[in-house]
Amino acid sequence: MRMYQVDAFTDRLFAGNPAAVLVLDDWLPDDLMLAITQENNLAETAFAKARSDGAWDLRWFAPAHEVDFCGHATLATAHVLLTEAKAEAPLIFHTRVGELRVTQGPHGYRLDFPRLPPEPLETLPAEIARVFDNPPVRIFRNFENIFADLGSADAVRSFVPDLASIARLGRVGLVVTGQEADNGRAHFVSRYFAPGAGIPEDPVTGSIHATLVPYWGERLGRKRLMAFQASARGGWLDCELTEDRVFLVGNAVTFMKAMISLPNGAL
Known part of the structure; x- marks a missing residue:
């Protein structure tokens, strides 16, 4: 199983926020996704799965539990999909906090998030x-x-x-x-x-x-x-x-490409 580690919100390695990304054909069991996240020992690991309508389902896990919203792992996922999986922008992600969009521009990736007023x-x-x-x-x-x-x-x-x-x-x-x-x-x-x-x-x-x-x-x-x-x-x-959205522009760089070897019976 292929996994990527990406430094998000930076244009150079060893800066920004690292996140792991897995692009799945089917969802893994929740306890296995949490175990992978704990093994990675990063703040978040993102799991993305293609939908039939061309969009993506996206979930994020922290070492303790699944989280509702994660920006840097969304950016990392978009970077992987556009550079490795040959997906095309704009990317649409369906998440726990609703629909998130990512486009590409001259200064980096542009993330379209809901405005969450204080x-x-x-x-x-x-x-x-x-x-x-x-x-x-x-x-x-x-x-x-x-x-x-x-x-x-x-x-x-x-x-x-x-x-x-x-x-x-x-x-x-x-x-x-x-x-x-x-x-x-x-x-x-x-x-x-x-x-x-x-x-x-x-x-x-x-x-x-x-x-x-x-x-x-x-x-x-x-x-x-x-x-x-x-x-x-x-x-x-x-x-x-804007009135109801917040846009963030940032860059990302791939640090590592790896293969996960799951034991027999893990799936």
């Missing part, structure tokens, strides 16, 4: 109330994560996560974000922690920008924003906001 949050959950040295400027959430605006990009970069406390949120992750200084290339930066899903810190996370872009777009009065995820590997996202 939902007000009055107080931090007790599990993470003490993880901040200083209270966040603002807190909000979407259906799968809690967000904390720390007030500046420097505060985001220097944030030291208490992973044990964050893990008590279970499947909910924590995003910290802040506005970049006026002389910075990015308009805002972020970091993402989801230890409850087996992801201590995600290098570059496309899905959180479906909420970050509406948040910062409103605060800064912009429809086009440049975002930087300030993990150790780091990654850039060129973002565009």
